[in-house]
Amino acid sequence: MVGAHPDAAVSRADDRLAPTERTALRRKKERGHLDLDTVRSILDEGLLCHVGFNDGGSTFVVPMAYARVGDVIYLHGAAANRTLKTLGGGVEACLTVTLLDGLVLARSAFHHSMNYRSVMLLGTATRVTDEEEQLLAARSLLDHVAPGRGGDARLPTSSELRSTLILRFPVTEGSAKVRTGGPIDDEEDLDLDVWAGVIPFRSVAGRPVSEPGLPEGVSVPDYAEHHRRPTGPDR
């Protein structure tokens, strides 16, 4: 595996995550998705994941940056970071990415909802110790934030890599959940004098703010000037 593109290691009968007892939806099953196209598109559009794990008997949920390469998610941080050390120590974790697409306002309080796309993954992270894979992860983490950035920024030195902890988290067990569309009110509420509909929501980039003192001739790259998240098939 080391050094190889993680995609090469993936072999599956089909392009879906296998359902498991603990990830199967028991209610509103129509919202569940196991196909990897949906899972990957949500992971690629998101910028932050929330990682949950047990540490000393307590559950913690920590927001983290991440990047997907094939069916591996890379996490990274300072080698002294407690969350990363715990995750890299073999504790089972849950990694969730949620994209909010809209506020769904029904006539009745009861039927208010949200449109969203989320992915929940269960698994155990492992430390990346091979320098070639560490560099692949570092570059992927940059490109995930802004495609092309991995080719522009100064990549980490060996010394910087030694003070960084990079983890790989598997995209093998989990599922996506997607809600779209308007509110679904009860028949008897449809004539109420209450507005109903959807307020779309998006995470959007503003005008980039350049650091003072950049060398002459360094201009704002296109990925900063016109930053857009990749959008998947469900958008």
Add this chain to the structure above:
Amino acid sequence: MVGAHPDAAVSRADDRLAPTERTALRRKKERGHLDLDTVRSILDEGLLCHVGFNDGGSTFVVPMAYARVGDVIYLHGAAANRTLKTLGGGVEACLTVTLLDGLVLARSAFHHSMNYRSVMLLGTATRVTDEEEQLLAARSLLDHVAPGRGGDARLPTSSELRSTLILRFPVTEGSAKVRTGGPIDDEEDLDLDVWAGVIPFRSVAGRPVSEPGLPEGVSVPDYAEHHRRPTGPDR
């Protein structure tokens, strides 16, 4: 407590959360905040929280809507919802809200970062069984999404409340983390021909989409037409 405004039950020597062993920051302590103004403003601006908990030996992280009233957070969902039943069963949980404010692009890969504001709370949820408090929670959950909505929508009937599970989660143990500002590059990287700066990020509302068939005379309310999140002192 039942029926009373939750604020009434809060008594604190000062307006800060008490630091505890498991919530204290060990690194980058300057990012930590325990004052309730910061904690509350982040909770009020966010729309989704991520709740982590242990169920049958596995950790799960689930996105949920919420609302803050005083120092109580209300969660709600169908009475048959497994996550809510587990949380209401007395399991300790972690509730995290994260607002992404910007992508921080440094000259070096190593110093890339994100600007964000997050709140992590630890505690145990309890079921709300008093109908008066259930209605307060239902109205707060609407007003959290869009201030004023709680007065417009048809509030839940007793029958609807019986098929809903409403939980209260305490704002007592936890902390906020805030990163602001530009990248902090190493001195020797400042002359590199690499753009550096911040791409600001916000979650923004688009044009509301009205349901077809609304009764004549029902117009788009201001909170949908010009939806804005409340912004706190750190913005």
